[in-house]
Amino acid sequence: xxxxxxxxxxxxxxxxxxxxxxxxxxxxxxxxxxxxxxxxxxxxxxxxxxxxxxxxxxxxxxxxxxxxxxxxxxxxxxxxxxxxxxxxxxxxxxxxxxxxxxxxxxxxxxxxxxxxxxxxxxxxxxxxxxxxxxxxxxxxxxxxxxxxxxxxxxxxxxxxxxxxxxxxxxxxxxxxxxxxxxxxxxxxxxxxxxxxxxxxxxxxxxxxxxxxxxxxxxxxxxxxxxxxxxxxxxxxxxxxxxxxxxxxxxxxxxxxxxxxxxxxxxxxxxxxxxxxxxxxxxxxxxxxxxxxxxxxxxxxxxxxxxxxxxxxxxxxxxxxxxxxxxxxxxxxxxxxxxxxxxxxxxxxxxxxxxxxxxxxxxxxxxxxxxxxxxxxxxxxxxxxxxxxxxxxxxxxxxxxxxxxxxxxxxxxxxxxxxxxxxxxxxxxxxxxxxxxxxxxxxxxxxxxxxxxxxxxxxxxxxxxxxxxxxxxxxxxxxxxxxxxxxxxxxxxxxxxxxxxxxxxxxxxxxxxxxxxxxxxxxxxxxxxxxxxxxxxxxxxxxxxxxxxxxxxxxxxxxxxxxxxxxxxxxx
RNA sequence: GGCCUCGUGGCGGAGUGGUUACGCAGAGGAUUGCAAAUCCUUGCAUCCCAGUUCGAUUCUGGGCGAGGCCUCCA
Numbered sequence: 001x002x003x004x005x006x007x008x009x010x011x012x013x014x015x016x017x018x019x020x021x022x023x024x025x026x027x028x029x030x031x032x033x034x035x036x037x038x039x040x041x042x043x044x045x046x047x048x049x050x051x052x053x054x055x056x057x058x059x060x061x062x063x064x065x066x067x068x069x070x071x072x073x074x075x076x077x078x079x080x081x082x083x084x085x086x087x088x089x090x091x092x093x094x095x096x097x098x099x100x101x102x103x104x105x106x107x108x109x110x111x112x113x114x115x116x117x118x119x120x121x122x123x124x125x126x127x128x129x130x131x132x133x134x135x136x137x138x139x140x141x142x143x144x145x146x147x148x149x150x151x152x153x154x155x156x157x158x159x160x161x162x163x164x165x166x167x168x169x170x171x172x173x174x175x176x177x178x179x180x181x182x183x184x185x186x187x188x189x190x191x192x193x194x195x196x197x198x199x200x201x202x203x204x205x206x207x208x209x210x211x212x213x214x215x216x217x218x219x220x221x222x223x224x225x226x227x228x229x230x231x232x233x234x235x236x237x238x239x240x241x242x243x244x245x246x247x248x249x250x251x252x253x254x255x256x257x258x259x260x261x262x263x264x265x266x267x268x269x270x271x272x273x274x275x276x277x278x279x280x281x282x283x284x285x286x287x288x289x290x291x292x293x294x295x296x297x298x299x300x301x302x303x304x305x306x307x308x309x310x311x312x313x314x315x316x317x318x319x320x321x322x323x324x325x326x327x328x329x330x331x332x333x334x335x336x337x338x339x340x341x342x343x344x345x346x347x348x349x350x351x352x353x354x355x356x357x358x359x360x361x362x363x364x365x366x367x368x369x370x371x372x373x374x375x376x377x378x379x380x381x382x383x384x385x386x387x388x389x390x391x392x393x394x395x396x397x398x399x400x401x402x403x404x405x406x407x408x409x410x411x412x413x414x415x416x417x418x419x420x421x422x423x424x425x426x427x428x429x430x431x432x433x434x435x436x437x438x439x440x441x442x443x444x445x446x447x448x449x450x451x452x453x454x455x456x457x458x459x460x461x462x463x464x465x466x467x468x469x470x471x472x473x474x475x476x477x478x479x480x481x482x483x484x485x486x487x488x489x490x491x492x493x494x495x496x497x498x499x500x501x502x503x504x505x506x507x508x509x510x511x512x513x514x515x516x517x518x519x520x521x522x523x524x525x526x527x528x529x530x531x532x533x534x535x536x537x538x539x540x541x542x543x544x545x546x547x548x549x550x551x552x553x554x555x556x557x558x559x560x561x562x563x564x565x566x567x568x569x570x571x
Numbered sequence: 572g573g574c575c576u577c578g579u580g581g582c583g584g585a586g587u588g589g590u591u592a593c594g595c596a597g598a599g600g601a602u603u604g605c606a607a608a609u610c611c612u613u614g615c616a617u618c619c620c621a622g623u624u625c626g627a628u629u630c631u632g633g634g635c636g637a638g639g640c641c642u643c644c645a
Contacts, residue, residue: 029645041645043645280640308576369595418593538604540604
């Protein structure tokens with residue numbers, strides 16, 4: 001079987017050959033943790049999770065390393081910290097640094113739980129930029145010594161800049177653009193202190209007049225770093241500097257973070273580097289420039305993969321259009337319905353990663369219907385207690401050869417999902433072998449986990465209903481904690497009301513308890529029993545009245561063929 | 572200006588050099604006190620032009636139309 005991947009670097013589909021089959025290495029650009037992840041962010045998370053699963057299958061789980069970073073140093077984070085914690089900072093009850101820590105911690109945690117809800121495996125490493133500052137300074141020094149970088153004074157202070165001219169002929173290969181074309185384009189701001197307008201920042205001085213920066217930070221903390229920068233002879237002459245060392249109190253540029261974190265965990269040259277389409281230029285181009293020049297290598301990674309973008313209902317997703325949807329919001333309820341992580345993943349994998357997706361309730365409905373059909377049918381007694389099914393669930397997922405062959409063709413999840421959708425549509429009529437294959441494939445793709453099954457069927461047992469409520473509660477609880485920590489009294493009160501209405505008790509900042517199960521359960525069961533009695537005596541009036549009453553409680557009932565009545569929370 | 576993607580039934584949306592998945596909506600039926608749910612059956616489609624080919628929705632070229640990226644962005 002051949003395993004092929006489209007490589008942005010060569011613009012062709014190539015056979016994939018790892019540098020070392022015992023150590024297959026992949027780096028994917030993770031989130032900048034200034035705001036909750038939206039569905040656009042979810043795409044690379046899901047796509048590269050599938051690739052991770054495939055690599056693990058092909059080379060053995062212990063032979064694959066997957067690094068997805070957390071960018072927790074960025075001007076947007078600082079801005080967010082100032083916005084959210086302005087009051088506390090002004091009052092002196094919180095340092096800007098702590099505020100930044102609160103923002104990144106909160107956002108990163110939400111990202112982790114989002115990724116989990118979307119059925120993603122945890123990457124091997126999830127490094128944070130703030131833990132690698134020293135190595136960044138080190139790499140910048142290497143670049144300075146090799147004359148690939150220079151110190152200059154910009155409008156906002158001193159900067160260490162990467163010199164793209166020092167890499168002429170090689171810079172721009174990934175994005176397929178030459179420096180000459182760049183100059184012709186009108187989009188690049190010409191800044192006098194740059195040797196070439198395309199030169200980008202490696203290190204940026206933090207000005208003392210920027211609120212709260214100067215003196216607020218200690219070397220160990222998350223923002224504002226003292227960097228010792230060695231200057232090359234050339235730079236010294238140009239800047240008329242006498243000393244060989246210059247200290248710049250500042251912060252790293254965006255691109256250097258990934259160069260450093262990938263090197264730290266995967267080495268100077270590795271197999272696969274992934275991310276969103278928009279990162280090709282300038283982010284990945286600049287990563288390549290930094291890493292190759294610092295290490296003197298021909299490539300940074302052999303294969304570069306980029307996922308296409310996602311639109312929302314035909315439009316670019318943006319805050320100004322008001323169609324910005326976070327993952328948590330989708331699961332809580334979007335366009336009138338909550339969408340499970342499984343449905344979101346199902347929908348996402350239905351399109352090849354290099355195709356744009358238009359995100360809409362219609363498409364999600366399809367995915368949801370499929371997931372529910374699968375889950376519902378596998379919940380049926382004759383299916384569930386069937387030994388073949390049992391076996392499939394209780395063993396490690398062994399994907400079918402066809403699934404692997406589809407995925408091996410440049411991660412063709414659309415084709416893989418086609419297989420699954422077809423099997424699901426005739427799930428009741430599948431042979432034992434086909435059923436087992438379906439169960440394995442669905443699990444391999446991370447579409448459904450055993451723990452998720454009860455939530456997907458729509459036919460909740462009583463205890464499962466309680467679980468669902470607690471599950472929804474956990475999302476609200478997360479929000480409540482955020483509002484609480486922001487001292488947003490109005491919003492946290494609103495959440496508390498929600499809990500009260502659902503008979504859920506907030507025990508502590510880490511714990512919630514569901515108390516609503518028993519009374520509700522008893523009432524519903526009693527009403528259903530009463531109604532069954534009424535039906536047996538053909539008292540249709542009373543029977544319908546009870547149905548209305550249950551309906552008002554948000555409970556929908558179904559009279560089954562065998563004379564029993566089941567119920568579910570109305571969706 | 573540079574780079575790139577897409578155009579399939581009423582709608583959403585896959586795949587394929589030779590009978591066009593799947594879902595929603597529609598139609599018919601089973602079941603039902605009614606309803607809901609469920610199950611079964613079913614009608615409906617490949618933007619236009621040219622080329623390659625025995626054969627094109629699929630490959631190539633052109634046209635028309637839609638959208639994205641190039642600036643922080645996944």
